[in-house]
Amino acid sequence: MPMSRDEIFKKVQEVLVDALGVDEEEVTPTAVVRDDLGAESIDFLDIMFRLEKAFGIKIPRGEMMPENLQNDPNLVKDGMVTPTGIAELKQRMPHSDFSTFEKDPKLDNMSKLFTVDAIVNYVQQKLAAA
Amino acid sequence: MRWIWIDRFVEFTTRQRAVALKNVSLAEEHLHDLYPAFPIMPHSLIVEGMAQTAGILVGEARNFAEKVILAKIGRATFHRLVRPGDTITYDAKIEQLNETGASIAGRVTVGDDLVAEIEMMFSHIDQNMGGQKFPEHNFVFTEQFTDLLKAYRLDKAIVL
Numbered sequence: 001m002p003m004s005r006d007e008i009f010k011k012v013q014e015v016l017v018d019a020l021g022v023d024e025e026e027v028t029p030t031a032v033v034r035d036d037l038g039a040e041s042i043d044f045l046d047i048m049f050r051l052e053k054a055f056g057i058k059i060p061r062g063e064m065m066p067e068n069l070q071n072d073p074n075l076v077k078d079g080m081v082t083p084t085g086i087a088e089l090k091q092r093m094p095h096s097d098f099s100t101f102e103k104d105p106k107l108d109n110m111s112k113l114f115t116v117d118a119i120v121n122y123v124q125q126k127l128a129a130a
Numbered sequence: 131m132r133w134i135w136i137d138r139f140v141e142f143t144t145r146q147r148a149v150a151l152k153n154v155s156l157a158e159e160h161l162h163d164l165y166p167a168f169p170i171m172p173h174s175l176i177v178e179g180m181a182q183t184a185g186i187l188v189g190e191a192r193n194f195a196e197k198v199i200l201a202k203i204g205r206a207t208f209h210r211l212v213r214p215g216d217t218i219t220y221d222a223k224i225e226q227l228n229e230t231g232a233s234i235a236g237r238v239t240v241g242d243d244l245v246a247e248i249e250m251m252f253s254h255i256d257q258n259m260g261g262q263k264f265p266e267h268n269f270v271f272t273e274q275f276t277d278l279l280k281a282y283r284l285d286k287a288i289v290l
Contacts, residue, residue, distance in 0.1 A: 018204070042201045046251050049226045049233045061230060 003127060008055075009120050015050040016116065019043055027116055034111040051119070057126045064122050065114060066092045070107055081105040089113070095121035134274050135179040136220060139186075139282035147223045148187040150278075152179050156214035171212035173246075176238055177203060180248045184222035184234040186279060188252045189271050191227055197270045201231065201253035208246045216240045230257045 003011075013027045022037050033039045039047070048059050061067070066089065070076045075085035086105055090098055096113040141149035154161070154171050161169035181200045189198045212218055221237045231253040238246040256264055 042251075042253060045231050045253060046202055046204065046233075049231075049251065052226060053233075061228070 005120065005124060008123050008127070009116075011054050012051070012116060012119050012123060015047060015054055016119075019046045019050050029115070029117040029120070031116045032112050033114045033116065033119070037116075047119075051123065055123055055127065057123070057130065059126075063092075064095075064119070069110075076107055079107050081107060081110065093118070095119075095125060132274055134182070134278075135175055136182050136278065138285075139183075139278060140219075142187070142190075142279065142282055145191045145224060145227060147221070148183050149222075150179070150183040150220045152218040152220065154212055154214055154216045154218060158214075161214060169214055171216070171218070173206070173208055176208075176212065176218065176246060177206055177248060177250075179218060180220050180222060180234075180236045180238060180246075181250060182275070183220040184224075184236060184250060185252060185270075186275055187222055187224060188227065188232040188234070189275075190279060191224070191232070192254075194268060194271045194276065196254035197256055197264060197268055198232075198252050199255050199270065200250060202251040204233075204249035204251060206246060206248045210240070210243050210245050212240060212245055218245065230254055 009029070013024060016022060016027045016033070016037060017024055020037050020039055020043060026037060031037055033044075033047070044065065048064065051057070052059055069081075069085065069089070072085075075082055075088055081089065081101075086098065086102060089096075089110075093113060096118040097115070098113065101109055101113055136150040136152050139148060139150050141147065156169060160172060160175060164170060164172055185198050185200065189196065217240065219239045221239070223235045224232055225235050226233045231251060233251045234249065236246075236248040236250065237244065238248065
């Protein structure tokens with residue numbers, strides 16, 4: 001039987017508690033992994049490893065969070081993600097909610113796309129495709 | 131003094147598991163630094179011994195092409211002190227390994243006693259630091275580390 005969204009959320013919550021040393025209550029669906037839960041760059045590798053183990057999935061590099069976007073001038077210009085960049089991101093991150101980001105698409109705001117909900121969505125898509 | 135916290139490998143299975151020994155001697159200065167008149171092997175150096183055992187295992191998995199850095203100690207639970215005369219066994223297993231790094235589950239024992247359980251993660255820094263450049267040569271795996279593995283392989287060849 002496939003896992004329910006609630007079951008996936010609970011497991012993701014456990015992963016983030018273990019990886020980041022945060023309290024369970026802090027891991028809400030809207031929490032931003034970097035800004036609200038204090039994840040640093042190396043923590044993301046840890047989170048990926050733990051998700052792979054917890055759900056028995058493989059997370060190819062750059063699939064959950066695209067890399068090196070800023071190096072392409074078509075996608076990022078003057079510290080802002082271009083409309084082409086947003087379209088590209090939406091395609092590559094169907095698990096993220098872009099409604100807030102689109103209002104102020106600064107490159108620095110990109111981390112806000114990576115919320116607990118985005119992880120749950122990603123895992124749910126991954127499990128459905130398996 | 132050399133920054134080497136394992137004496138030799140006794141098992142080495144590529145991309146899977148490495149087991150190393152460390153003999154703890156009263157002659158080692160660092161045993162006397164924590165508590166006067168009660169020499170123990172500091173926990174931090176036990177973690178370092180596990181990091182060296184596991185680090186060489188992770189490095190060898192990609193033929194020492196990657197610069198393998200200890201990125202995170204997820205958990206280190208200690209159950210027993212290590213005293214002079216003890217032989218520490220570091221048992222490191224690769225749980226996950228990919229192009230960006232590896233995660234390790236480690237057990238530290240003295241004889242049948244469990245000393246510590248340590249989870250750690252290694253990063254291949256050239257793959258992870260947002261394009262930041264590091265020196266070409268592999269400054270992580272100096273000869274003193276690779277020689278340990280050579281010695282193990284040589285010993286094994288002689289026994290066989």
